Amino acid sequence: MITKAVRLYGKNDLRLESFELPPIREDEILARVVSDSLCMSSYKATSQGADHKRVHNDVAENPIIIGHEFCGEIVEVGEKWKSEFKPGQKFSIQPALNYNGSLDAPGYSYPYIGGDATYIVIPHEVMELGCLLPYDGEAFFYGSLAEPMSCIVGGFHANYHTTGGSYVHDMGIKEGGCMAILAGAGPMGLGAIDYAVHNELRPRLLVVTDIDDARLARAKELFTPEQAAQCGVELIYLNTAATPDPVAALKELTGGEGYNDVFVFAPVRPVVEQGDAILAHDGCLNFFAGPTNPEFKAEFNFYNVHYAATHIVGTSGGNTDDMIESLQMMEKGLINPAAMITHVGGLNAVIETTLNLPKIPGGKKLIYTGIEMPLTAIADFAKLGETDPFFKGLAEICGRNKGLWSAEAEKYLLENKAQ
Template sequence: MKTRAVRMYGKDDLRLEEFDLPEMKEDEILVKVVSDSICMSTYKAVKQGNKHKRVPENVAEHPVIVGHEMAGVIVEVGAKHQDKFKAGMKFSLQPALNYNGSPYAPGYSYEYFGGNATYNIIPPEVMELGCLLVYDGDSYYGASLGEPMSCIIGGYHANYHTVPYKYEHIMGTKKGGNIAILGGAGPMGLGAVDYALAIENKPSKIVVTDISDDRLARAAKFITPEKAAKVGVELLYVNTANYDDPIAHLKGLTDGHGYDDVFVYAPVVPLVEQGDQLLAYDGCMNFFAGPTDTKFTGPINLYNVHYNNTHIMGSTGGNTEDLIEALDMSAKNLINPSVMLTHIGGLDCTIDAVMDLPNIPGGKKLVYNHINMPLTAIDDFEKLGETDPLFKKLHELVEKHSGLWNAEAESYLLAHFNV
């Protein structure tokens, strides 16, 4: 079996190549990888090469397939796993393996297993750990976006509150409370809003901040205050750059109570400061955004930590249960991960997209591995459709779904390329 894949040979060294996969063993599974969404973590790994903790030292001699937010269909199942998995099943994947304490993971560490490939051989440890998951939804992109969505869900589960004078932590965001999502008009912030509107312990108010009117307008277009009001949540989008005293304004939106849960979605010192100052009594601030600076610091009010019982913590990634929740909610249309998605492309655009990822505007970038197509903004479909029938039809299908990528558009795109 041949595969076509983007492989990393070292720092800043990505290559799109075709090569043979080894013969599948009885404890392995062969899969067709249909889609993979590009993560900033891939960019960070490529910029570090074998200095990255998940990348093997001998990557130059044994290049690894990049990408870990993958989805596809099972092609062949080794004898050991035929009681649970069958050919034809759609799959998603929990990439955080932590197998016997090893940092190795798909997208960073494996020669024949990664998201930016047409075919993969999934190694036995993935099945042993329960990290290969069946997906029952009607799309592949929904499964690919399950991994970033699971990180969001993990953040919500990691927040906690306390019972006065009892040594108990009540896990999760506060039911009926106020949530602030700072720097939250990007893809992950939108996912966080979408999730908050779907959970049982909904807040009463969500305030999303940013300093870009364009990003806020896009966010409000896809998750409207009217949609939130239908489930009993007040949703506000605020450009904090428009206020001389943004703290006073944001607190005023809660009648001075403050925010029970604050998520910081950008690694910016002023946002950390804002988050700390906005906390209500027993409020929890989750520093969700991962900085690249190992010495990143920001001032917090320790008086409030002591006397107002505020909590400062952070979360990164999600566990397998979070991913199962994300996939289940997506398959049941309780959440719509496509609010995070702004660009579509083929496998041939992957290298340029990864290498320039911090400079490409918008949200998540999704690659379909069995097609060749430039990385294209969904917002550009209409203009491209003036001369290209494919994009004309894609634009029509996207417009049917309020401007968002959807299963109809995906099916049409894949059928166009006979995938």
């Protein structure tokens, strides 16, 4: 089987190449990748090369396929797995394998498996660890978004609360409590709003802050207070940059009690300290945003830690159960992480996009590996459609879906652009 893939050879050395995959062994699976969502982690691996903890030292001689947020279809199943998996079955991958203590992961460490490829060989450890996840949703791109969505799910599960006199931690957000998502109108914040409103364990009050009116307006358009109210959640959007005293304003929304759960979605010291200042008794601050500076610090009120039982957690990624929960909620139509996606492109766009990911505004960049198409912002479809019938069709489809990517858009793209 000939595959076409983007491979990493060293620091900032990415190459789009065609090569032959080896025949699968009895404990492996051959699969076709349809979609991959580009992640900042791939940019970090690309910029660090062999210095990255998941990339092997001999990557120059044995290049790896990048991409770890992917979804596709099984093509051929080795004898060992024929009772569990079938050709034609859709799948998603949990890349955090933790196989025998190794940090190896698809998209970082393997020569024949990664999201930015047309065909891959799935190694035995993926199946043995339960990380090849069947997916029954309508669109492939949802399967790609299961990994970033699982990070949000994991964050919500990691929060905890306590009861006086007991040393048992009650895991998860406080049901019927007050929650704040600070700097929450970005792509991951939108996913968190969606999950907070539609998960079984919900707050009664959810306040989402940002410092950009346009981002807040877009978030409010996608997740309206009226829709949240139908789920029993009072949803409020607040521009803290336009508020003279953000801490006082935020606490006032809770009747002065503060917030049981606070999620910080930007690695910015004032935002972290703002989150600390609005915690209620036994309030849990989740530092969700991953800083690039290993010396990042912020002040925390330790008087409240001692006397008000406030506490802090941090999460990085989700586990397999979190991915399964994400997939199941998407299959049932309970959440729609399409709000994360702002750009779409083909395999030919991967190298330039990955190398420049921090400089490209917007949210998730979605790649369809079986097509050629420059990375294109969904917001630009209408303008391009004035001279290109293909983009005109895409613009019309997205226009019917609040400007979001959708199963209908994916189907149209694959029918008109597939190689």
